[in-house]
Amino acid sequence: VTNKLEIDWPDRAVERVRAARGRLELAAAELVDWPLAERIGALARVVEAWTAPDSVWRRELAEALGASSPFDPRTVRAGLDDALGAWRAADFAALCRRELALVLEDDEMELLPFEWTAVLAGGSIPMPTLLSTWLPLVLGSPVLLRETTHDRETADLLGRSLEAVDRRLGRAFEAIHFPHEDEPALTAFLEAPCVVATGSDETIASIRSRLAPATRFTGYGHRFSIGLLGPELASDRALLERAARGIALDVARWDQSGCLSPAVVYLLGLREPARADLAHAIHEALERITAEMPRGELSPGARTDHASERAEARMREAGGRGAQLFEGEEHTLVLEADAHPRPAPLHRFLRLMPVADAGELERALEPFRGMLSTSFIAGFPEPAEAEIRSALSGLGLSRYARPGTLQCPPIDWPHDGMPLLTPMARLVRNG
C-alpha cells in the first residue's frame, strides 16, 4: 500500500502542448516589455555560460549525452568542446545587433514578436537546438521546443541555463516530447504563429504543408559537406600532415553524422603517387584519432552499409578498377579512381575522389546543387582557391573552412546561406 499518489497530468501530449502554450503566452508579455538591447545582452550571457571553457552546462550535457547517446562519451565531450568553444558571446551579440540594426537604429521600425515560436528539433547534435532556441528569444518570442528522440538531455539544461541568467528567459522556454505519430499534439504544436524545424527534407515538406498560410516558417533540411584538397599537398609534407589531422577530426567529430561532416573529399589536380600518399596520411590520422575520440556504437543498418561498401570497394580494388581500400578498426577510407557519385555510409567512412580541375569538380557536384552545406579547402594557391570558390558559387555552399574546423562554425555563420534572425522576425513600420 502506498500513501503517495503519483499522477501524470495532463496525461495527453496535446494537453501538455496547450498548457505550455498558455504559460508561454503569459511569459511573452514580460519579454516584450524588456528592451531589445537588454534582451540581446541577456542572451549573450547565456551563450557565454555555455561557451566558457569552464561551462558547467557544457560539462553536464557532455556527461548526460555521453551516457545516453550512441556516441562515445569522449567523442561527445570533444565535439561539444570544439563546437561551443568556437562560439563567442560577443559574436552572438554583434550578430543580433547587425541583423536587427534596422530596428535598433530606426525609431519608426518596430519589432513585433510572435506570441510564441514552436521549435522542432532534429538529430542528436545539440548545437542547432541551442541556437534555434536562443534566436526567437532574442526577438521576444517565447519558445516551445519539441525535443528530438535522439536527444532528451539538452532541453532540460537549456531551460535551467536560461533561468539562471534571467527568470524571464526561464519562463519563456518550455520543452516537450511527443512521438511523431501523435497527430493531435503535432497539430496543436504547429498552431504556433512562428515555426522553426530541423529534419529530413520529407519532414520539412510535411510540416510546411500542414501550416496555416500566415504561419512564419523556417526549415533547415538535410545538407552534407565536402572537402577540397589541392596540389600543394603533394609538395609540402607538413601541410599534408596538418590537413590529414584536420580531416580526421572533421570525420571523427559526431562520427561524421551531421550536416557539417564531410561525406566526400575531392582531390583537384593531385596525381599519383600524391593521391595514395594523402590517403595513407588520412588513414593513419583516422587510426590515431580513435584513441582520443572512439567511434560510438553503430546501428545494424550502418554496419551493413559499411560491410556492403567495403566489399564493393574491395572487389573493385581486386578487379583492377583503380580503387584503393584502407580499412581501420573504426573507419574506412576509399581512394576512388573517379568522381562518380557513390553512397556515403558516413560513421567514419570517407571517399577521396580525384577530379582534374574546377570544371570537372563543378560537374561532379552538379547533382548536389542546393544540397551542400560547407566545404573545407586546402592545398591551393590563393588565386586557384578563389577560382574554385567562384566556379562553385552557384551550388549553394554557405561556408568554406580549413580542415579540422568544418564542424566548428562561428556562431554567426549564415546557416544554409540565410540570415539567422530575420527569417523569424516580424517587423512593423510606424510612419
Place this chain on the structure above:
Amino acid sequence: MRREEIEAELLRWMSDPDWTRDEERFESLALALFRHQHATCEPYSRYCRSLLRGPENVTSVAEIPTVPTGAFKEFELRCFAADATLKIFRTSGTSTERRGQLLLDTLVLYEASLLSSLRRLLLVGIDPGREGPGHAVAASTAPTGKPIMRFFAPSALEAPDSSLSHMFDVLARKEGAAQSGFDLHDGRLDLVAFAEGIRLGQNLDRPMLIGGTSFAFVHWLDATANDTASEAAERWRLPAGSRVMETGGFKGRSREVPRERLRAELADRFGLLPEAIVNQYGMTELGSQFYDSTLLDPTGPRRKLAPPWTRVRFVDPDVGRDVGPGEVGMVVIHDLANTGSIAAIQTADLGRSVLDDAGRSIGFDIVGRASGAEARGCSIATDTMLEASGGTAS
C-alpha cells in the same frame, strides 16, 4: 560437375511441387557452382583471391565469398562469353546512371525458378490441380480457371531490361487468362483499362491477380482516393479468390507508406482479406524470388518463404558469421538459379529467421534496408548522402 549438369539437377528440383528441402543436395550443388563460377568469372575469382579463398579451402556454403549487389554495377559478372549473352536485366535508374545488371545466356533456369515460386506461393488455390495437401487458402471459395492478370508495370516490350516486367510477362503467358495485360504505359497508369480488366473479372467471376510495384499501387490509391465507398466497391472490388502481389520500395517514386498500411489499404480497396496481399522480396541480381507465406499458410505468421534451391542467411556484417536464430543480421542469399552469374549475394538488407515454437526456422522477415541500400545512381546517391547525413542533422 559441369554447369549443364548442375542446371539439369536444379531443373529437376524446381519441378518438384512440394519443394522438398535437402541440405546435402543444396550444399553439394552450391559448392559445385562456386567452383564453376570461380573458374569462369574473372572479377569473382580475383575478389576471392583477395579474400584468400578459393575452391582449395572453401568447404561449406557459409565459406563461399559473397558479392555485394553494388558490384553488379561495376562488373559484368558472367560465367560465359560476352557474345553468348541472351538477356540483360538492369536495376532501375536513368540512362545517365550506373545501373546494376544481371547477364543471362539462358532463360530456362531463370523462368523455371520464377514459375515454381509463383505457382506455389501466389497461384496456390486458384487451380485445384496444383494445390498441395493442407493448403486451403481460398480453395473452397474460389472459382477455378486461369486468372485474369493485370499489372501495374510496363510490358516486357516497353521495358525489355526490367526483370519484373519479364516475370509478369512469363506469368501471364504461362498461367494467365487471355484477358491479362499491362496497365502502365509510358510511365502512366491506365485506370480505364485497369477498371475494364476488373469489370471483366467481375463479370466472369474469375479470380484475378494484380501485380505491380509498391509505388505504383500508392499512386493508384492516391488517384482513386476520392472514390466514394460505393464507387470503389463497384469499380475495384475483385472477384473471390483474387490476390495482389506488390514488390519493391518507394524511394523517390511516391510517398512512403509503411508496408502494413499499404497492405491494409489495398485489401480494403480491392475488397480482399489482408492475407491475399502478398509482398515479393526480390532483386534484379537474383534469379529467384521470395514471397509472403499467407496464401500457402494463411493461419501461420506472415513471413517470406525461400525456394529450396536458395539459402537465406543472416550474418553479422562485421565478421560475416551467421547470427543466432531469430537475431537480426545482414541478408546474404545463395541462389543456385544464378548459374551464369554469381550465386552468393550479399545484400544491403537486414532480416531475421522466423522461428516456430520449437525454434526451427520456418521462413524469414526483412526488417529494413540499410540506409544506403537504395543507392541506384547519382540521383539516389544524393538521397543516400542526405539520408545518411540526416541521421543527425545540424
